[in-house]
Amino acid sequence: MTTKTSNFGTSSREGHDSTDYYKRNMSTSFLDIVQLNSKSSHLTRAERIIPDHNDSWKNKIYNHSSEDMFEIPNNKIGVAFTSPPYNVGKDYDEDLSVEEYMELIHNVGREVYRVLKPGGRYIINIANLGRRPYIPLHAFFYQVHISLGFIPSGEIIWKKGNGANGSCAWGSWQSSKSPCIRDIHEYLLVFNKERVGRPDKGTSDISKEEFMKATLSIWDILPESAKRVGHPAPFPVDLCKRVIKLYSYQEDTILDPFAGAGSCPVAAKQLGRYYVGYDIVKEYCEIAKKRLGDVEWPPRKQSVQS
Template sequence: MRNWEAIQGIKLINEDFLKTRIPENSIDLIVTSPPYNVGIPYNSHNDKITYKDYLIWTEKWLTKAFQLSKPDGRMCLNIPLDKNKGGQQSVYADIVYLAKKIGWKYHSTIIWNEGNISRRTAWGSWLSASAPYVIAPVETIVILYKETWKKQKRGKSDILREEFIEWTNGLWTFSGESKKKIGHPAPFPFELPKRCIKLFSYVGDVILDPFLGSGTTAIAAFRLKRKVIGVEIDKKYFELAIKRISKQCFRLEGF
């Protein structure tokens, strides 16, 4: 395990999230996108296990996240609607079911239109009713909370009127992030954590990303004057996150 706390308000942990010792009931908002189990070549995570094992692992980390969240803690969970690699699976429905089983309460779902329909290559039976594939060019952001949806303490909101009106509409449209540009096989765009953090947390709140990847959630949280804890199991991507955060946040250091 390695910790990195070179910038005030940012704590990075290079460890398996399930093994971390983050205090329970300490997190205001979780913003994350876990591995999708679609064969992405991570260095320290097998992204091609059986779907049954994937759901077992998902239940474990959702349970850990539940324990760490405050009673009014929330989670913005970016997951696919479904998947077709290795057989059709209702990923969104199955993960929401698991979350509710653990104790998470369901609030709503935001549909993220990434606009990547032109990239699709799997059609099933071409021009035939034999066995066509239906693929939705969207992802979901599931909004969950622990015990109470209404925040128990007053805080400072920094969301603008125009942002609030636009972002409370449950269909978000913005492009995904370039793998080549970031250097990570599955980065999500800055816009995603920025919107979630401004809409669902106060200035000064504690944000957690248990699958930090290239560090985007931490960068967004810091820029928005929140404290952030990022956990990344992979050493290579942990170092990438440090590099990106150092470059983009050092000049902004200090709330």
Template sequence: MISNISKLTPFFTYKNTAVFNESVLNKNCFKAEFFDLGITSPPYNVGIEYNSNDDALGYKEYLKFTQLWLKNCYFWAKDRARFCLNIPLDKNKGGAQSVGADIISIAKSVGWKYHSTIIWNEGNISRRTAWGSYKSASAPYVIAPVELIVVLYKNEWNKNKGKKEKGNDDISKEEFIAWTNGLWTFNGESKKRIGHPAPFPRELPKRCIKLFSFIDEIIFDPFCGSGTTLIEANTNNRKGIGLELDINYCKLIKERISENDGLL
């Protein structure tokens, strides 16, 4: 599988999973059109202390960075691929910005088509760090304790259109009915427990994988972080490919995948 999509040597491989210690800004990481479903949570640009990434860019510079990686991912996506982006609705730190709307606009400008937005009500989220003018109409801050999971696709939405054979689904009736409701409520993940400054919980990629992909398809995470997307791809009988810029997080991903399969 690896030789068919990249000339680079992965940091490690396991079963149908591979992690590359590379930057998503490098278009030459992969050949065109290799993944069926992308799932990622890119840097939010709110000053999180990653080891190898500047998370405090000027907003214009951040949007330029966003355009570059979204364009590369579009180049790497198969026809009819889907892309699930876990991004903030907005932000106040460093000046109020409509981050979600801006990222969606950029994604459409590079070729992605918009399908829908899932609202993730993160049950244990804590965002009340600033009230603005408390109990006064002078200058209050309004903060929505939710995040977005934006669902995009390349060219056409219907994966089976024009095909003689249908894909192999593994989603139950109960899961399908519950998850096609665009309000998802589950807790976030513990930074301390995982050992990464911005992990998302396994429930997020699990739902996206089972709802938007078939068994044996390729799942891609361009900001692999702690490897949660790849763990769920492996658990749910998909192939997983990830990019991670920081070597220490690559080691963390390897450790977590091994632990999940009972190898450690």
């Protein structure tokens, strides 16, 4: 039996019919805004049609800015997953103003939109910054990507620990004078190009258990050691695998426009997908290539750990 949107909520949502909810003005007016933005930013991208000769651009790490991913033809990528530089003083960070920083994010987002397939996903890992003031970077990311025509389709809290990690940046101890919140999470913002579902067909390889876990909005995954990987802020490969398995088909190409030491391409290769990555630091590109060279091919059948 299917359920419907009701004043009193619904107990189970298997086969749930949400047509009435999505007919409401809140949803339709939001979609109108996104579609209008998508059309207007598409006009500027129309000049950027890159000839699609062959697949030779795949399975490469490129050492230049992802503000221009001229190697990739339009509409080719199933999933882009990335963690941009946070502009907080890491080795690779410039000291950009919020406007300059968001311009970089905008330029890269516009290119990601161009290369994604219709229904393709752009998943961005981002943390909010500081306390005095607290900079809600994720709010800026929503603004920029909605203005580019991306459709938001979910938000995941990546819980990186349980708070017992020795951080004592709690502000005024046991006093209301100036307590500080210690973040133990970051965000994964999920955006889609043109539509929320994939119009094309492909092979999914996610198990029942993995799917049940991955479709919950809080993910408990421990961070990766910077020292072990040789990069100041690497992704855990298991985080990438969970994203890739949930959001991509086996035949897809996975893009990381800020690839660093290549954790996302490594996860893509381990899962039998094609990959492509960009980073402006040569040394990180070399680490990524080395890690990719160590991945067994073809991959053994494996599942996501957590």
